[in-house]
Amino acid sequence: MKKYASELEMDYMRIREENAREAARRIGAAGERDPEIARLAKARGTRLRQTVRLILSEMGKPEEMNRSMDISAKLAAEFEAIGKELKLRLVSAGLPKDYLDPIYTCDICRDTGKIGFPNSAQCECAKRMVANKLLRDGGMGLVESETFAAFDRSVFADDPPTDGRGKSQREHMDWVRAGCERYADNFPNNAKPNMLFSGESGLGKTFLLNCIGNRLRERAIPSLRITSYDLLDQLRQNHIGGDRRAALEHLYETPLLMIDDLGSESIFENLSIPGLFQIVNERTSTGKHLIVSTNLTRTQFEARYTERISSRLFDTETGAVILFYGKDVRLRRRSAAQNNT
Ligand SMILES: [Zn+2]
Structure with missing residues (x-):
C-alpha cells in the first residue's frame, strides 16, 4: 500500500543492515578460530563486488560482452573455489559449513520485499509487514481519547420519549453503551460476533466503535476501524490484477x-460491491467479528449494497442490530453553548 511504501523501504534497509552486521560479526568470530577463514571470506567478498561492478559496467556496451563474459566466468570459478575451501575450514574449526553464507531474514525476496522481475510484486513478508503496520496504527484512526471511561451520557437528550419509545435517548444510550462494553470485554467469546449500528450521524456510533477498539487494545487484541471511504479506496486500488485477497489481508485477518x-x-x-461482499461474506461465514455502522435504513442499505450483503449484515442470528435515534449530539452541544451565552 502506498501509505507505507517509504516506511517499508526503511524497514528493509534496517533488516539488511542488521544482517550485514551479523555477517561481519561471524567473520570476526570465525577468524579468531582460524585467521585463514577471515582472509578467504574477504577474498570471496572481493570477487562478488568485482562481479557486480562488471555487470553494471557492461550494461549498454555490447561490444565488450565477450571480454567481460570471460572475466565474469573466471570470477565465478574463483568465487566457487574459495567457497569450497571456506566450508572445509569452517567445519574443521567446529562451525556449521553455511556459517558464512549470506544471511536473509526472508529467503524468498532476500530482504528486498519484492519478488519477480521486471514486474515485481510484493513479497509475502512485505504484505505481512503492511498488515502489522495497519494493526499497529489501530486501524487508521482509532481515536484514543474516545473510551468507555470518557463516554459522557449527559450529551444525550433526556427528554421523556414522545414517539412511543419506552426510553429517553439518554437511557437508550446507557443500554447501548453497556452492550458495547460487554461485547468488548467478552471478545472474542461473543454469542453474536457481529453488530450493526444503524442511525443518523451525530448519535455516537463512531464514538462507540472507538470505545470498543480501545478496550480491545487494552486487552492486547488488535482491531481495525476503517471508514467506508478508505475501504472503498483500498478495494479500488486492488481492483485490477494482482492478488486482491493478499493485498487486503489485514481486512480479512484482523480479529x-x-x-x-x-x-x-x-x-x-460505490464501485466495488463484489470486493465488499467478499470481505463481509468471508468474515461472517468464518465467524470472524465484524461491526458495521451506517446511516442507511435496511431498505436503503439493500438498494445500495445488494440483498446479499444486506442479509448478512442484518442477520440477527449472528449479529445484533442496534438502532441509534434521537437528537444529534453535536447540534445539541451547539445549542446548549448558545443558551449559556
Ligand atoms: Zn520476503
Whole structure:
C-alpha cells in the first residue's frame, strides 16, 4: 500500500543492515578460530563486488560482452573455489559449513520485499509487514481519547420519549453503551460476533466503535476501524490484477473489523460491491467479528449494497442490530453553548 511504501523501504534497509552486521560479526568470530577463514571470506567478498561492478559496467556496451563474459566466468570459478575451501575450514574449526553464507531474514525476496522481475510484486513478508503496520496504527484512526471511561451520557437528550419509545435517548444510550462494553470485554467469546449500528450521524456510533477498539487494545487484541471511504479506496486500488485477497489481508485477518459510516461515500464512488461482499461474506461465514455502522435504513442499505450483503449484515442470528435515534449530539452541544451565552 502506498501509505507505507517509504516506511517499508526503511524497514528493509534496517533488516539488511542488521544482517550485514551479523555477517561481519561471524567473520570476526570465525577468524579468531582460524585467521585463514577471515582472509578467504574477504577474498570471496572481493570477487562478488568485482562481479557486480562488471555487470553494471557492461550494461549498454555490447561490444565488450565477450571480454567481460570471460572475466565474469573466471570470477565465478574463483568465487566457487574459495567457497569450497571456506566450508572445509569452517567445519574443521567446529562451525556449521553455511556459517558464512549470506544471511536473509526472508529467503524468498532476500530482504528486498519484492519478488519477480521486471514486474515485481510484493513479497509475502512485505504484505505481512503492511498488515502489522495497519494493526499497529489501530486501524487508521482509532481515536484514543474516545473510551468507555470518557463516554459522557449527559450529551444525550433526556427528554421523556414522545414517539412511543419506552426510553429517553439518554437511557437508550446507557443500554447501548453497556452492550458495547460487554461485547468488548467478552471478545472474542461473543454469542453474536457481529453488530450493526444503524442511525443518523451525530448519535455516537463512531464514538462507540472507538470505545470498543480501545478496550480491545487494552486487552492486547488488535482491531481495525476503517471508514467506508478508505475501504472503498483500498478495494479500488486492488481492483485490477494482482492478488486482491493478499493485498487486503489485514481486512480479512484482523480479529475485529469495524467499517465505519458505510453509505456515507458518494454513490459514484460505490464501485466495488463484489470486493465488499467478499470481505463481509468471508468474515461472517468464518465467524470472524465484524461491526458495521451506517446511516442507511435496511431498505436503503439493500438498494445500495445488494440483498446479499444486506442479509448478512442484518442477520440477527449472528449479529445484533442496534438502532441509534434521537437528537444529534453535536447540534445539541451547539445549542446548549448558545443558551449559556
Ligand atoms: Zn520476503
